[in-house]
Amino acid sequence: MSHHSSLFDSYSIRRVRPPKNKIGTSAKHDSAISHVMGTATYVDDIAKPQGTLHLAVGKSSHAHARVLSMDLSAVRDADGVVDVLSFKDLPAQTDIGAVFDGEPLMVDDITEYVGQTLFVVVASSHRAAKKAATKAVVEYEPLPAVLSIDKALEQELFVRPSHFMKRGDAATALDNSPIRIEGHIHMRGQEHFYLEGQVSYVVPCDDGGLEVYTSSQHPSEVQQLVAEVTDLPFHAVNTVVRRMGGGFGGKETQAAAWACLCGIIAKRHNVPVSMRLDRQDDMVVTGKRHEFANRYEVGLDESGRILGVDMQLAGLCGYAPDLSDAIVDRAMFHCDNAYYYPAAHVAGHRCKTHTVSNTAYRGFGGPQGLMTAEYMMDHIAYTLGQDPLQVRLANLYQDGQSTHYGQTIEHFDLATIMTKLADDCDYDNRRQQILEANQKAAAEGSDKRLGLALTPVKFGISFTVQTLNQAGALVHIYTDGSIHLNHGGTEMGQGLYIKIAQIVANEFDVDLDTVKVSATRTDKVPNTSPTAASSGTDINGKAAQNACLSIKARILEFAAEHFDVAQEDIRFEKNHVYIGDKETLTFAEMIQLSYQNRISLSSTGYYKTPKIFYDRSKAWGRPFFYFALGAACAEVEIDTLTGEYKVLRCDVLHDAGQSINPAIDIGQIEGGFVQGMGWLTAEELIWNDKGKLASDSPANYKIPTAHDLPKQWNVKLYDRKNEEQTIYNSKAVGEPPFMLAASVWCALNNAVASLSDYKKNPELTMPATPEAVLKAVMRMQGTSWDLTTETDTDTIDSLVKGAEENSDLYNEKAMPQDVRHAKDIDPKEVEGKQTDDQPNAIEHPNVAGARGPAHSE
Numbered sequence: 001m002s003h004h005s006s007l008f009d010s011y012s013i014r015r016v017r018p019p020k021n022k023i024g025t026s027a028k029h030d031s032a033i034s035h036v037m038g039t040a041t042y043v044d045d046i047a048k049p050q051g052t053l054h055l056a057v058g059k060s061s062h063a064h065a066r067v068l069s070m071d072l073s074a075v076r077d078a079d080g081v082v083d084v085l086s087f088k089d090l091p092a093q094t095d096i097g098a099v100f101d102g103e104p105l106m107v108d109d110i111t112e113y114v115g116q117t118l119f120v121v122v123a124s125s126h127r128a129a130k131k132a133a134t135k136a137v138v139e140y141e142p143l144p145a146v147l148s149i150d151k152a153l154e155q156e157l158f159v160r161p162s163h164f165m166k167r168g169d170a171a172t173a174l175d176n177s178p179i180r181i182e183g184h185i186h187m188r189g190q191e192h193f194y195l196e197g198q199v200s201y202v203v204p205c206d207d208g209g210l211e212v213y214t215s216s217q218h219p220s221e222v223q224q225l226v227a228e229v230t231d232l233p234f235h236a237v238n239t240v241v242r243r244m245g246g247g248f249g250g251k252e253t254q255a256a257a258w259a260c261l262c263g264i265i266a267k268r269h270n271v272p273v274s275m276r277l278d279r280q281d282d283m284v285v286t287g288k289r290h291e292f293a294n295r296y297e298v299g300l301d302e303s304g305r306i307l308g309v310d311m312q313l314a315g316l317c318g319y320a321p322d323l324s325d326a327i328v329d330r331a332m333f334h335c336d337n338a339y340y341y342p343a344a345h346v347a348g349h350r351c352k353t354h355t356v357s358n359t360a361y362r363g364f365g366g367p368q369g370l371m372t373a374e375y376m377m378d379h380i381a382y383t384l385g386q387d388p389l390q391v392r393l394a395n396l397y398q399d400g401q402s403t404h405y406g407q408t409i410e411h412f413d414l415a416t417i418m419t420k421l422a423d424d425c426d427y428d429n430r431r432q433q434i435l436e437a438n439q440k441a442a443a444e445g446s447d448k449r450l451g452l453a454l455t456p457v458k459f460g461i462s463f464t465v466q467t468l469n470q471a472g473a474l475v476h477i478y479t480d481g482s483i484h485l486n487h488g489g490t491e492m493g494q495g496l497y498i499k500i501a502q503i504v505a506n507e508f509d510v511d512l513d514t515v516k517v518s519a520t521r522t523d524k525v526p527n528t529s530p531t532a533a534s535s536g537t538d539i540n541g542k543a544a545q546n547a548c549l550s551i552k553a554r555i556l557e558f559a560a561e562h563f564d565v566a567q568e569d570i571r572f573e574k575n576h577v578y579i580g581d582k583e584t585l586t587f588a589e590m591i592q593l594s595y596q597n598r599i600s601l602s603s604t605g606y607y608k609t610p611k612i613f614y615d616r617s618k619a620w621g622r623p624f625f626y627f628a629l630g631a632a633c634a635e636v637e638i639d640t641l642t643g644e645y646k647v648l649r650c651d652v653l654h655d656a657g658q659s660i661n662p663a664i665d666i667g668q669i670e671g672g673f674v675q676g677m678g679w680l681t682a683e684e685l686i687w688n689d690k691g692k693l694a695s696d697s698p699a700n701y702k703i704p705t706a707h708d709l710p711k712q713w714n715v716k717l718y719d720r721k722n723e724e725q726t727i728y729n730s731k732a733v734g735e736p737p738f739m740l741a742a743s744v745w746c747a748l749n750n751a752v753a754s755l756s757d758y759k760k761n762p763e764l765t766m767p768a769t770p771e772a773v774l775k776a777v778m779r780m781q782g783t784s785w786d787l788t789t790e791t792d793t794d795t796i797d798s799l800v801k802g803a804e805e806n807s808d809l810y811n812e813k814a815m816p817q818d819v820r821h822a823k824d825i826d827p828k829e830v831e832g833k834q835t836d837d838q839p840n841a842i843e844h845p846n847v848a849g850a851r852g853p854a855h856s857e
């Protein structure tokens with residue numbers, strides 16, 4: 001074959017013209033067409049050789065019990081069964097806890113949730129394995145099961161010690177406040193409902209290693225765990241992830257178990273092994289968003305400004321720690337949302353229950369913290385008879401203040417975003433019209449009421465575990481000028497691959513189709529962090545850019561010498577390389593020439609996030625590189641006779657910094673918003689009193705559909721560059737918009753509040769299903785409906801008040817240092833600090849003026 005490939009010769013590349021699909025333009029998702037055609041390959045679509053074995057698990061039917069005996073003979077005798085394994089057959093490490101131990105691959109003695117793996121069946125087909133698994137005869141000795149946050153708090157049953165954050169003296173501030181309000185809020189969990197369930201396929205290699213195909217947000221962790229459970233060094237296991245059919249956090253840790261089981265069997269039988277969870281199994285055996293029961297006391301001045309806050313957050317973690325420590329921490333970091341608490345005491349409890357171990361889910365505890373603040377804002381407004389938006393604006397952070405964990409608020413545009421949104425969507429007029437319409441409806445005896453709410457989001461960007469804020473990439477340029485890109489991030493539908501390809505194309509100023517992104521593989525880029533915390537583009541994008549910069553530097557050095565021009569006069573522009581005014585080569589010609597002159601055209605790139613630091617022992621630092629901001633305004637109509645409602649209109653203004661791809665970012669905003677609406681209005685996880693999930697299929701668990709979308713919906717990007725030196729000054733976008741859906745819940749709350757002329761807190765629950773709205777309406781109208789809150793506030797109070805001396809909870813070591821007020825601290829000055837300084841801004845000649853239309857209409 002000639003080294004002159006089609007790309008090298010291509011007319012389009014020889015023409016001098018701006019490259020297609022630059023940074024800031026709405027290039028379509030790289031798999032858009034194959035997604036729609038159904039040709040995109042997911043793990044279960046990989047053609048498997050004959051002889052591939054399939055797995056299914058036998059599941060515990062008790063929440064907490066000792067397994068006295070397991071008779072698996074009928075399982076072994078079932079059609080197609082090749083092998084059956086239980087705990088004692090595990091060859092090496094048996095625990096796959098992601099951060100802390102506590103997650104055995106199979107039950108040894110005691111089962112701790114309904115659905116826990118008791119044994120695994122190996123059979124010739126998926127169906128045969130599933131059928132056989134039901135034939136086990138298991139004898140249990142039931143043990144008392146703890147199934148609720150209340151009971152766990154009462155028994156002080158925790159998966160991890162409680163954590164505290166403190167600024168000033170909240171108790172005194174509360175005592176001295178002219179107005180004091182107390183409340184509590186209970187939030188349910190949420191099923192991930194990714195379209196593709198958990199799945200793995202493991203192929204043994206001829207050298208004893210394993211090739212693992214999995215649907216995981218964390219290929220490196222799967223690699224490490226498969227290696228540990230099969231007793232192999234990490235280098236013998238390679239994990240490959242081309243794409244997921246959605247992850248939403250559910251595949252950050254909980255994809256690993258199935259890959260581990262496949263790995264063990266693949267090694268044991270030396271054949272390829274496949275396993276997938278059908279929907280109902282997936283819903284029962286995998287963890288969900290954490291349910292939370294939160295309580296607050298807030299002290300206010302007469303105008304509604306907050307003087308002090310005491311918050312107790314309690315998350316239902318399930319039987320094992322998983323990521324719950326970091327998740328409850330993130331809830332604590334976000335229990336201020338966007339509001340300044342001059343004095344604050346925040347406690348975060350990690351309740352252990354005999355239910356599946358809950359895990360990451362878009363927002364990672366942040367939504368549960370944020371909703372507490374938003375609920376409190378509504379509570380304040382309706383207690384004082386004020387417009388909730390005014391209460392929100394009056395308490396909004398201002399630049400120079402700091403959070404209750406010591407991070408200084410900088411570049412804080414939220415007031416601008418909120419007022420701009422309010423202007424754009426005509427908030428004041430519409431509020432007036434709605435007040436009048438509701439009065440008229442009341443006078444005329446109509447059942448319809450309208451509600452309006454405008455709520456902000458401030459979301460901290462960075463993993464709160466500092467180590468995870470690093471990434472790697474690998475860029476090769478082949479001699480035809482085509483570019484191959486690999487990085488540590490995974491694609492789950494969010495558009496990470498296309499954004500990073502845009503970055504690489506932009507660095508060389510070549511057409512986007514010059515760049516190909518290949519599947520994420522641990523043998524190409526090692527030791528990667530999960531694709532999570534919305535950091536995918538931020539960290540992998542910078543790593544890819546750094547790889548490009550290394551290659552570019554080599555080419556520049558060579559070209560300067562070769563053509564005898566200054567490096568500064570050589571430009572990569574418009575698919576070409578300009579050598580001063582001496583000569584112009586196509587990009588491909590320049591690559592050829594470099595190759596012939598023995599210039600390396602491949603490089604790794606590495607990045608670690610600067611400026612971040614958090615001393616957990618003091619509950620103090622700057623855990624986030626920056627905050628993503630946004631605001632949404634929702635209008636709803638409720639029917640007070642039935643509780644049914646419609647979202648009539650929603651306006652969103654979201655800050656994605658200088659967007660790399662506005663279409664992808666808007667897609668993330670829309671998708672996150674609807675998913676958040678699902679959590680707050682529709683999705684109801686129900687367990688029975690034995691700890692068995694009752695809402696275990698699409699038939700009894702309702703996620704939002706196209707019918708539930710706002711009837712009128714305007715999504716716009718707040719087009720402003722990130723002041724921090726992120727990749728092209730963009731901002732992370734994956735999780736923050738989820739919390740914009742608070743506006744819908746608050747609008748429903750507002751409609752119900754109209755029944756008391758906005759002078760009483762509606763006590764609307766979450767999710768605000770039509771049933772919940774109806775109950776809140778009837779309570780407002782004086783009909784008694786028991787509040788089915790599962791929060792026993794007395795228990796929490798006794799924990800708070802009595803605890804200081806008698807509980808492990810409040811052990812001295814765990815007490816935070818008193819965080820000082822704004823401006824007077826700089827976490828960088830902390831002794832023993834480990835932050836990296838921010839590098840100087842890189843000038844990007846290819847960015848300016850290339851931005852696309854930044855709105856959804």
Ligand code: MTE
Binds near residue numbers: 246249363493532537
């Ligand atoms: N978008 C799609 N389509 N599918 C997903 O699974 N996961 C969300 C968000 N957007 C998700 C998604 C979550 S939980 C996170 S943390 C981010 O994407 C991760 O990707 P990013 O860091 O590249 O934004």
Ligand code: HPA
Binds near residue numbers: 326364462463468533
């Ligand atoms: N977000 C998401 N995933 C994580 C985090 C986080 O802050 N920390 C550890 N895993």
Ligand code: MOS
Binds near residue numbers: 250252361363364533
């Ligand atoms: Mo997202 S919850 O950080 O995977």
